[in-house]
Amino acid sequence: xxxxTQNQENYWKANVRLIFGCLIxxxxxxxxxxxxxxPMLSGIEVGGTDLGFWFAQQGSIxxxxxxxxxxxxxxxxxxxxxxxxE
Amino acid sequence: xxQFTINLLFVxxxxxxxxxxxxxxxxxxxxxxxxxxxGVHPVMNGMATAADWMSAASFISMAGLIxxxxxxxxxxxxxxxxxxVLLAMLLAPYLRKFGKFTVPDxxxxxxxxxxxxxxxxxxxxxxxxxYVIGQMTGAGVAFSRFLEVDxxxxxxxxxxxxxxxxxxxxxxxxxxxxxxQYCVLIVAYTIPAVFISLxxxxxxxxxxxxxxxxxxSGMPLLQKLDEVVRELGFRDYTADVDNKLNMVLFxxxxxxxxxGLPHVIIRFFTVPKVADARWSAGWALVFIALLYLTAPxxxxxxxxxxxxxxxxxxxTENSIAYDERPDWIQTWEQTGLIQYEDKNGDGRIQFYxxxxxxxxxxxxxxxxxxxxxxxxxxxxxxxxxxxxxPSWVIGLIxxxxLAAAxxxxxxxxxxxxxxxxxxxxxxxxxxxxTEKGELLAARVSMFFAIIIATYLGMNPPGFAAQxxxxxxxxxxxxIFPALMMGIFSKRVNxxxxxxxxxxxxxxxxxxxxxxxxxxFIPDTNTLANTPDNWLFGVSPLSFxxxxxxINFAVAFLVSSMTEDVPEEIQELVESVRYPxxxxxxVDH
Numbered sequence: 001x002x003x004x005t006q007n008q009e010n011y012w013k014a015n016v017r018l019i020f021g022c023l024i025x026x027x028x029x030x031x032x033x034x035x036x037x038x039p040m041l042s043g044i045e046v047g048g049t050d051l052g053f054w055f056a057q058q059g060s061i062x063x064x065x066x067x068x069x070x071x072x073x074x075x076x077x078x079x080x081x082x083x084x085x086e
Numbered sequence: 087x088x089q090f091t092i093n094l095l096f097v098x099x100x101x102x103x104x105x106x107x108x109x110x111x112x113x114x115x116x117x118x119x120x121x122x123x124x125g126v127h128p129v130m131n132g133m134a135t136a137a138d139w140m141s142a143a144s145f146i147s148m149a150g151l152i153x154x155x156x157x158x159x160x161x162x163x164x165x166x167x168x169x170x171v172l173l174a175m176l177l178a179p180y181l182r183k184f185g186k187f188t189v190p191d192x193x194x195x196x197x198x199x200x201x202x203x204x205x206x207x208x209x210x211x212x213x214x215x216x217y218v219i220g221q222m223t224g225a226g227v228a229f230s231r232f233l234e235v236d237x238x239x240x241x242x243x244x245x246x247x248x249x250x251x252x253x254x255x256x257x258x259x260x261x262x263x264x265x266x267q268y269c270v271l272i273v274a275y276t277i278p279a280v281f282i283s284l285x286x287x288x289x290x291x292x293x294x295x296x297x298x299x300x301x302x303s304g305m306p307l308l309q310k311l312d313e314v315v316r317e318l319g320f321r322d323y324t325a326d327v328d329n330k331l332n333m334v335l336f337x338x339x340x341x342x343x344x345x346g347l348p349h350v351i352i353r354f355f356t357v358p359k360v361a362d363a364r365w366s367a368g369w370a371l372v373f374i375a376l377l378y379l380t381a382p383x384x385x386x387x388x389x390x391x392x393x394x395x396x397x398x399x400x401x402t403e404n405s406i407a408y409d410e411r412p413d414w415i416q417t418w419e420q421t422g423l424i425q426y427e428d429k430n431g432d433g434r435i436q437f438y439x440x441x442x443x444x445x446x447x448x449x450x451x452x453x454x455x456x457x458x459x460x461x462x463x464x465x466x467x468x469x470x471x472x473x474x475x476p477s478w479v480i481g482l483i484x485x486x487x488l489a490a491a492x493x494x495x496x497x498x499x500x501x502x503x504x505x506x507x508x509x510x511x512x513x514x515x516x517x518x519x520t521e522k523g524e525l526l527a528a529r530v531s532m533f534f535a536i537i538i539a540t541y542l543g544m545n546p547p548g549f550a551a552q553x554x555x556x557x558x559x560x561x562x563x564x565i566f567p568a569l570m571m572g573i574f575s576k577r578v579n580x581x582x583x584x585x586x587x588x589x590x591x592x593x594x595x596x597x598x599x600x601x602x603x604x605x606f607i608p609d610t611n612t613l614a615n616t617p618d619n620w621l622f623g624v625s626p627l628s629f630x631x632x633x634x635x636i637n638f639a640v641a642f643l644v645s646s647m648t649e650d651v652p653e654e655i656q657e658l659v660e661s662v663r664y665p666x667x668x669x670x671x672v673d674h
Contacts, residue, residue, distance in 0.1 A: 008664055011664065012663050015663075019175045019176070022175060026168065030164045030168055030337065031334050031337065031338075034160065035333050035334055036330055036334065038326055047296070047298060047306050047307075047308065048297065048305070048306020048307060048308040048309040048310075049308045049309070049324045050324075053160075053308075053324050054297065056157060056163070056164065057152075057157075057160050057163055057296070057382040058293060058296075058379060058382070060163075060164045060167075060168065061163060061164070061375050061378055061379055062375070062379075064167050064168055064170065064171050064371060064375075065368065065372055067171055068170060068171055068174045068175075068364075068367050068368040068371050069365075069368040071174060071175055071364065072174070072364035072365050072367070072368050075361075076361045076364065076365075079360075079361065079665050079666075083666075084664045084665055084666040085361070085665055085666065086359050086360060086361065086665050086666060086667070
């Protein structure tokens with residue numbers, strides 16, 4: 001786009017920042033709580049097992065849904081804020 | 087009414103519905119054929135994506151895998167859902183903005199190279215064909231069990247059904263059929279799960295029942311299950327795993343592979359706007375999660391039910407006598423998917439983990455080996471019978487299993503046919519082809535894709551499980567990184583992208599073939615497929631994530647040493663980043 005502006009650049013930076021934040025949470029709930037940090041969470045009991053097990057089989061999936069909807073909501077309002085919506 | 091008649095009724099009614107939709111939603115233009123005219127509502131598209139994505143593997147096999155592996159197989163749950171986060175943030179909205187029909191369209195334009203486009207077509211066809219074999223086989227198995235025909239006849243019925251609505255309707259027909267198929271499959275999966283959860287835990291929602299009290303013993307369900315399997319020499323169901331690196335990489339490979347599977351990506355070309363593509367990914371995940379949150383409950387409850395069927399008085403007491411076995415064991419014995427052999431001649435069924443560690447206890451109890459083999463794949467299908475549910479639930483499961491297999495097969499066949507008619511014929515061989523000619527080419531190539539898939543389904547190359555690993559490996563190591571770099575980097579040029587894709591793909595194939603046999607020909611593997619031989623303990627199934635890293639690294643390295651990306655391509659990258667100015671999926 002030849003009318004490439006500072007506004008567009010800021011929009012893209014905000015998007016990348018948002019993605020970065022979301023992916024940190026994405027990794028934390030699955031690879032973190034669900035796998036690598038499970039031994040550390042073993043003290044927290046959930047229904048006959050530990051929190052890590054819950055995250056691996058339930059919590060991570062629920063978090064993913066929240067993340068995708070949060071991202072969609074946030075980006076769609078960023079589109080409007082920067083005047084770049086369709 | 088006999089069970090057979092009921093099954094026939096349920097399956098017949100669901101097929102009549104799919105046919106009706108196909109006739110109603112006939113595709114008239116290439117745009118309708120490839121992207122359903124670009125006017126599908128995001129919630130509707132989410133539902134269709136969920137049906138497209140959830141295959142026979144999700145519906146039939148996944149709960150069985152989790153039941154057998156316990157916590158260790160949570161990888162499938164996280165891996166097959168986490169990919170949608172990547173898809174929603176890194177690919178879907180930008181590819182929708184780009185606004186063409188296929189995945190190679192983007193790769194070819196962005197990397198301004200016919201070679202890049204052809205490599206993408208090759209990767210896409212390889213990943214989709216390997217994936218579709220499993221779907222056809224799954225449909226064949228489901229037909230043969232429920233309609234009591236042999237497996238090949240079942241496969242041919244499946245092929246005819248898919249042919250009818252996919253060839254006629256294209257993406258438009260497939261989309262609306264998939265919405266119906268999603269409804270059938272989710273109802274079929276949930277109803278038995280709710281009944282079983284009520285029986286075992288008095289809890290209505292299976293995902294909560296999983297962490298509730300087992301009514302009969304007063305213990306938490308998972309603790310009870312751990313205790314029962316431990317008594318019989320199995321690993322604790324909730325036990326942690328030792329090789330965490332491999333678990334992480336396997337999950338990551340499944341996630342990246344999911345985000346890179348072309349038949350899932352093209353679904354996001356069908357919604358009207360960029361904003362809709364973002365919402366649609368969320369809806370897809372919601373609809374997928376309805377099944378994926380239930381699956382682990384089905385897994386543990388079915389495992390416990392199986393154990394208590396064999397050991398009605400508890401695992402330390404005598405097991406059930408073979409003559410008193412329930413009907414469902416007899417039914418499945420006829421299919422050969424449950425096998426029994428009375429090794430110690432006591433007329434009872436001993437079912438335990440036959441390992442050296444447990445040998446002493448087994449001998450003390452007068453056991454001469456594990457006597458029951460249960461195929462993991464029957465778990466979901468047999469679930470209603472194990473829990474003594476009414477026969478209409480079994481008919482529903484039959485319709486659901488077929489819906490899962492057929493919807494995914496149709497989506498994959500569309501991805502294959504559009505790659506051939508649009509990318510190969512129109513994109514490379516004959517750019518001047520008319521719209522009508524292209525539509526005909528799309529239908530003809532889908533016809534041949536179905537023939538090939540049916541043939542391979544009848545004569546599976548004997549590597550069903552590896553095939554899925556291969557499809558995900560290819561998608562993760564080649565397609566996903568190329569798409570992501572195309573959007574997020576203005577520096578990666580055509581040489582970088584082509585060499586990156588080839589390096590990622592090549593390294594993944596070599597690693598998989600080294601352990602699983604060259605081109606999957608048995609006994610040609612260079613190294614035995616055991617954890618000791620794996621490089622840093624990484625299993626061949628987990629290598630896709632490393633292949634992706636290699637792809638990224640090579641692409642950036644080569645690009646930094648070669649020419650800059652042309653000005654007009656940089657502008658193309660700019661334009662996909664901003665939603666403003668997107669039209670419908672453009673004809674060209």
